[in-house]
Amino acid sequence: MPSTIRIGVVGGGAAAVCLLDALSQATPVPAVVTVFDDSPTLWRGRAYQPDATAVRVNAPPDDMSIRAGDPHHFERWFAERGLAGEAVDAETADPWSGVRFVPRATYGDYLEQSARTALRVLLDRDCEVHVVREAVVHGAAPGSGMELEAGSGDRYEMDVVVLCVGGGGPADSYGLSGMPGFIGDPYPVVGRLAVIDPDEPVAVIGSGLTAVDAVLALAAVGHRGPISMLSRRAVLPAVRQCPADYRLAHFTPETFRALKSMPIGEAFEIMRAELRHADVDIPALIREVTGTEVEDPVERLRRHLAAVDHPDLGLRILQRAVPDTGPDVWPILPEHDKSYLMSEHHRTIMSLCCPMPPANGHRLLALIESGQLDLPRGLREIKFVDGFQAVLADGVRDYSTVVNAVSAPTHRIPSGAGALIASLRRCGLVERHPRGGLDVERATSRLRVGGRTDDRIYALGDLAAGALFFTFGIPSLVDRAVDIVAAINTAPVSTATLVPL
Known part of the structure; x- marks a missing residue:
């Protein structure tokens, strides 16, 4: 330089x-x-x-380090400031996966320092x-x-x-900005969601990680009223599985970095070689991918929670390969393949490869089973007419408050x-x-x-x-x-x- x-x-x-x-x-x-x-x-x-x-x-400490080549940089910062210990571990460690998921504000302290x-x-x-x-x-x-x-x-x-x-x-997709009871961005939740009447019916737009944050934050501040997560497909984030010590052998950045072009079919074959190398149940993984947007979201959530410590490495390899190697695969794909992935599989990729901690999944399931939370599909429109009306595939629902928790485009x-x-x-x-x-x-x-x-x-x-x-x-x-x-x-x-x- x-x-x-x-x-x-x-x-x-x-x-x-x-x-x-x-x-x-x-x-x-x-x-x-x-x-x-x-x-x-x-x-x-x-x-x-x-x-x-x-x-x-939503990610483990070794995925949160800002220091290149030093995956333990954040974890050391956490320990060096006296933030580790039995009490803190009990508070931050996920009881199902054993992984520490720290408060976002704590990670903000790390970024600032x-x-x-x-x-x-x-x-x-x-x-x-x-x-x-x-x-x-x-x-x-x-x-x-x-x-x-x-x-x-x-x-x-x-x-x-x-x-x-x-x-x-988040984008204001339904033009609700300025309407009374509309919260355009849930962050920071402590100032924006805590003021909601605890008995009001609340609609949370979205079903991704931001929407999960919003729902769990409402529950944490004692919200008693019904909550709906409204979206077109009701695809929740997958549940993060227990960590596995596995290093990619075939689907690596180095494999693709020197190439100028490759059709998506060839990239899939390299991924199949990776999965065969790890003795993955490939048909089961294909069913997981193809069923993401059609399986009942609650049943899918239950199944994922039951498989947190499943020995098959298929999902974990996919969740590692897409963010690690995906940036090197994407530029060499033909334009029609890119358009196909974005139009047909973007939501599936985001769900499977940006998973939520198991503890969050269990909290969501508890709210669903209690009857307080539901996930209706088929959101078509939300309009304000003396209150909010959500137009869904199966009818219209009324809400006092709407929280815009779609992921930022x-x-x-x-x-x-x-x-x-x-x-x-x-x-x-x-x-x-x-x-x-x-x-x-x-x-x-x-x-x-x-x-x-x-x-x-x-x-x-x-x-x-x-x-x-x-x-x-x-x-x-x-x-x-x-x-x-x-x-x-x-x-x-x-x-x-x-x-x-």
């Missing part, structure tokens, strides 16, 4: 923390790093704000560091470098810009970054990808326009959805951050003088 480089990091959430840590470990370090973010909870992003302890991360550590390391290594508590609203490339304009009108000259703007909140530009992205598009610096987000290069995460990359600008996180597949989750952010730092390290640095916008 050339010593004169000035890097602008737009956004201060989990993606930015992964990038800062990668920069702090690089040799040499940049001359100047400037982070722009106007969030009141810097470094934590939307999901890891101070919140109720009932809302927990990791960011501060990375900045301190950069300072100690003679890097100049700035944190600007403003959003970037405009960007341009008037010379050979970049120029960013903050909301105050102040302008900053950069050699390289990395867009880490996150995915934003990974295919759109978040509203907070809209003005910036629009200005960059006008300058010809970015291009929308046909499947959403911005077009980026597979290997470096550089932005791409007309098939040509620009070594001045990169995207990390959900902005790269479409061109890439897995753009969320800490392991993906860590891997892409390392790629970006390596690309910056080898790119030439402009010495041209920037002119005003």
